Amino acid sequence: MQFDFTGKAVITTGAARGIGRTMVKTFHDAGAMVLAADRDAEGLAETCEPFEERVASIVADISNPEGAKSIVDKCVEAFGRLDVCVNNAAVAPHASLLEERVEVWDTVYAVNCRGTFLMTQAAGRAMIEGGTENGRIVNFSSGVSKRGSAGAAAYASSRAAVESFTRVAAIELAPYDILVNTVSPGLIDTQPKPLPPRMEEGLGKRIPTLPLARAGEPEEVAWVTMFLASEYSSYVCGAVWEVDGAAGIGTRAGHKIIDDDPRYDWVTGKES
């Protein structure tokens, strides 16, 4: 499968680092015109620096209506159209529930939920107004939305809200030929190195238990996002696409399974 986004305009939020930065490159390399958006001006400049053409940028905050609208307006102004909006920007501060500050909770929801809503609304309006055919909106969630993970009360629940929101958006925008889906990454290697000590220790224990015994690469998330942004996903709508190497469904298989339960000797053949 070869992605060709020639002539298409793509917004990527959260483009100053991590998965967003990688997506700017992969969409650009597949021929797209890319608007890279983030509130971190320095990181954004670093992301865009290698590209001589077809990449524009805007420093904006997705959590307020003016910021979200300015991103969409800039894309239309720079490229004359909007075909794909990837709502990747998020914040993920962790804190114990009993200590969590209400300001942190509100910020997580303002960026992860309100920001996704505002971007989806602004992008949907622009696509309809501009007569976009085969519009695509890809929202972001996380594997943690489906499990109880200590310290993730605000983040995990905000990501679950995005999955629910996406289902509603998918239904409401389908009549306009705009497909809305969610990408739900598992553990992806996006952290600048060296890792903070507690994170390094935690990951050192966790990674060997993952089914593939490794973290995912940002490119592996970008490829699925590109599929959902492409014409190949024409019958995928309102779905949650997990990019987690099976981390959400189990832990690494450690050893050969030998059933030594004598009740099943008649099944396993040990009896004979």
Ligand SMILES: NC(=O)c1ccc[n+]([C@@H]2O[C@H](COP(=O)([O-])OP(=O)(O)OC[C@H]3O[C@@H](n4cnc5c(N)ncnc54)[C@H](O)[C@@H]3O)[C@@H](O)[C@H]2O)c1
């Ligand atoms: N990295 C992982 O392991 C992982 C796992 C599960 C889900 N995800 C999801 O993937 C996406 C990207 O993750 P990442 O690790 O690359 O994130 P990251 O923290 O490395 O980068 C997020 C970017 O979003 C930007 N941002 C934050 N708030 C913003 C706002 N209000 N307006 C504009 N920009 C803002 C930040 O400045 C930053 O550049 C997120 O939606 C995250 O929830 C990541």
